[in-house]
Amino acid sequence: MTHKYSTVSFLSDYGTRDEFVGVVKSVIYEIAPQCRVVDLTHDIEPFDVRAGSLSLARCVSYVASGVVLAVVDPGVGSSRRAVAVEVAEGKGVFVGPDNGLLAMAIALAGGAGRAVCLTNTEYHLSSPGETFAGRDIFAPVAAHLCNGVDLSELGEMIDPALLLPGVVPLPREEGGALHGEVTWVDRFGNCQLNIGPDEVTHFGEVLRVEIGSNLSGASVSREQVVRSLKIVRSYDALNGNLGLVVDSYGMLSLCVDRGSAATELNIGSGDLVVLSQLQEGDQNSTITTAVKIAPKR
Structure with a gap:
């Protein structure tokens, strides 16, 4: 069954000082002017895939059904895969790099259904370089999904079990x-x-x-x-x-x-x-004096 989506929820480490976020959103609106883009955050520390993964996981229970576009991509331009992953029987699709960024959120959304490596350049923008996949690959793919393009048309279908796992810190x-x-x-x-x-x-x-x-x-x-x-x-x-x-x-x-x-x-x-x-000798109160405290940073 082909789905159309009306919302793209967007997370990145792009910040807002440069034009990156605005350009990505403009690409989406040019292809799918009917959709809305919700900015989750663009202040993930640069290249911090784990922080982006944790932030996305905190968001996922509250984002609107539709496309989730996440870009924290220190391996951009390398052999790392660009992917789209269907969840909740097609109610949502995650789009981003296959570097562990999407893994926790996908698991919290019920696990991966179909997954595709975004190899079909028909749904990409032509580009003079390979360092802005958010603009050239992920944004147009997100927009085409909103227009009803099926996941299978976007490239080579892959086994979702082979997607890179997230780094989940466990106590x-x-x-x-x-x-x-x-x-x-x-x-x-x-x-x-x-x-x-x-x-x-x-x-x-x-x-x-x-x-x-x-x-x-x-x-x-x-x-x-x-x-x-x-x-x-x-x-x-x-x-x-x-x-x-x-x-x-x-x-x-x-x-x-x-x-x-x-x-x-x-x-x-x-x-x-x-x-x-609490151990014997610990002060049984809400605050105790620190044993030793280093100078403030």
């Missing part, structure tokens, strides 16, 4: 503690962890939180910081202090009421955070 249990990491720091300085509240209920309402060693690609090295933090459901329950909030995506986030946890703790995306039960 691990070790020595009675749960080792997780900061997956996202939002513009308010809230630090989302890859840990949900149900995973730490056995530790009690107030947890021991250790921040120290870095994972690969994390922010600057620091000496260990130890806090005892309470889990709450809203920012005002923190009373201006640091705590663990169950955020709008159902994950635990390090937060400061009307402040930045990232600044206070000197942490960033990728930093290791260890949650455990």
Whole structure:
């Protein structure tokens, strides 16, 4: 069954200083003037496929049915595949590079149905170079899908099981503690962890939180910081202090009421955070004095 779509939801690392986003949207409107383009974000850190993948995964439950166009593509112009992947029995299609960017969102949307490698240049723009696939391949393909072009016409059908997986950071249990990491720091300085509240209920309402060693690609090295933090459901329950909030995506986030946890703790995306039960000698309050704190960045 051929589908027509009315919405393209667009995520990229293009930023808004240059003309890239506007050009991509103009290409879409030229081919499919009836569709609307929703900007999810264009402020993914350049080349950060994992950050783009996590952002897309957070969005996917809320995007309109239709085409999802995602471009964080450090391998542009290389042998990496450009793909379109059908989900939810054709109610949606993901378009982007096959570099793991789409994987988590596709899984959350129910898994891949049909998948195609975008090899049919009839549905591309001619180009003087190969470094702007968002304009020359992904945008026209997204627009043609909105016009009712079937997935099978866009190129060579491929086994969706062979699409590159995403890099999903999972917490691990070790020595009675749960080792997780900061997956996202939002513009308010809230630090989302890859840990949900149900995973730490056995530790009690107030947890021991250790921040120290870095994972690969994390922010600057620091000496260990130890806090005892309470889990709450809203920012005002923190009373201006640091705590663990169950955020709008159902994950635990390090937060400061009307402040930045990232600044206070000197942490960033990728930093290791260890949650455990309070130990003897830990101060049983929502805030404890840090054992050692490195200078602010």
